[in-house]
Amino acid sequence: MNDGSDAPEPEPPSDAPADTDDERNGRPSAVETDTSSEPETGEPGDELDADADAGNADSSSDADAGAAMPGVPDPEPEESDVPEDVQKYARFKKMDGAQYDRVNEFLRDRTYVTAREWAIARLCSDFRTETGVEMTKIGENLPELVPFMTDTYTPQAVNQARSSFEEKVRKAGATFLYGAMCDFFTAEELDDVMYESTEVAKFLLEVEGVDLSVEEELEAEERISSVMREVREASDELRERDDE
Template identity: 95%
Template sequence: MDEEDDGADSSVDEADSRADSSAQPDEETDESADDAPMPGVPDPESEESDVPEDVQKYARFTKMDGAQYDRVNEFLRDRTYVTAREWAIARLCSDFRTETGVEMTKIGENLPELVPFMTDTYSPQAVNQARSSFEEKVRKSGATFLYGAMCDFFTAEELDDVMYESTEVAKFLLEVEGVDLSVEDELEAEERISSVMREVREASQELREQEEE
């Protein structure tokens, strides 16, 4: 009787073992099915690979993470003539310039990845429009400033104050972009700018005196 029981137990154990082994492929199949991409759902890894490597590594505006466009735009409009859109795209056009020109398409398609406060993509035409607008404003501002310096509207001390304020704003924007300016570089740049403006003022004064004679 005991031998029959032992034989029955052995048969049950073998049956359980075969059942377990037959169940394992199903579990592996389920796991592989979980890993497979769902139909109609984009694969995150493939989406990441669509972003160019130089765009992924671009870290110019990391200090602006979490910033809102309106706040950035308000700050710029209080201190300059350019908008946040023009500022960002002007910098990108400088950084993504090749021997054949500016990579307008790459900038526009990856604008939200490149600049934290820009939430929409741009067409190449829109990028070029912002770039042209920035250039036009810089040229007009430069002509206005230079005329103010040459027409004797400002005294030498007032002109130095204007240059100091302008330099501080420009340095702040560069620092926000991630440019590391040493104290020595800042002082050297300020001295060179002041020296040039003094020469401009002196030359314009001599020119006016010659015309009066």
């Protein structure tokens, strides 16, 4: 949770574009985060876990204070207009109590995407149908689906965040492969880069509620290692041609 020294930065209004020109160009926008802060040390997610624990403690205190008094009947429950699949959506529950600006700061220190791009990309995967993605349902129920999102989005804003996520992943992939193939990194340094990237990716999946088995982790690591071997071989072939 925020320590009170910095006010949380506002999220974009529901009718505003989800991504600014600055953000598309790789520069954080004023809405997203203050990039002047130094990255925190420790394992991935330590600060997010602390925020979530503190938020859960606050919620428990509020619940105790608002408990029904003896002899006073509880009010009749109102019929919910939230879709059933939204009510049952269980991802991001580990983030209860976490604030948007802290989640955004964590991601910007370790990835190329923002908090809203991360959340909406996952929602677009989970709410994909045979005819497309349920943009309207995602936007209208965004605060119900993701604890650290506090405003609704238009379908257009959802689509823009989704497109921005895809574009950044493609650019990040091209950047990484170029760095691997241009002989800037040694094989050992590339292994370190892959290890750090894998740890962050696994943490994000765990936060989403994805339980990776040991077999799944080993399979994913083998796929990555296989790709890296192909990249190194292609890089060696290119350099040999240049030397001829």
